[in-house]
Amino acid sequence: MENQIENSACAPNPKGLIVLIGVIFGALISFTANETFLSIIGGAVVGLVIAVFFNSYLYAQKPHDR
Numbered sequence: 001m002e003n004q005i006e007n008s009a010c011a012p013n014p015k016g017l018i019v020l021i022g023v024i025f026g027a028l029i030s031f032t033a034n035e036t037f038l039s040i041i042g043g044a045v046v047g048l049v050i051a052v053f054f055n056s057y058l059y060a061q062k063p064h065d066r
Contacts, residue, residue, distance in 0.1 A: 015055045022051025
């Protein structure tokens with residue numbers, strides 16, 4: 001028998017972190033390139049779309065067999 005304790009209360013969600021980092025860095029890069037407030041919103045949206053695409057297709061995890 002395996003005695004493993006799962007502590008999921010403080011375990012970070014990797015897909016949520018990827019989306020958060022994508023939105024923040026997309027907004028920062030876009031603001032640095034264009035230096036307008038509207039570019040922050042556009043960069044955040046583009047970062048969100050790219051992060052969702054990454055999570056859906058490139059970072060697809062297989063379900064565990066246990």
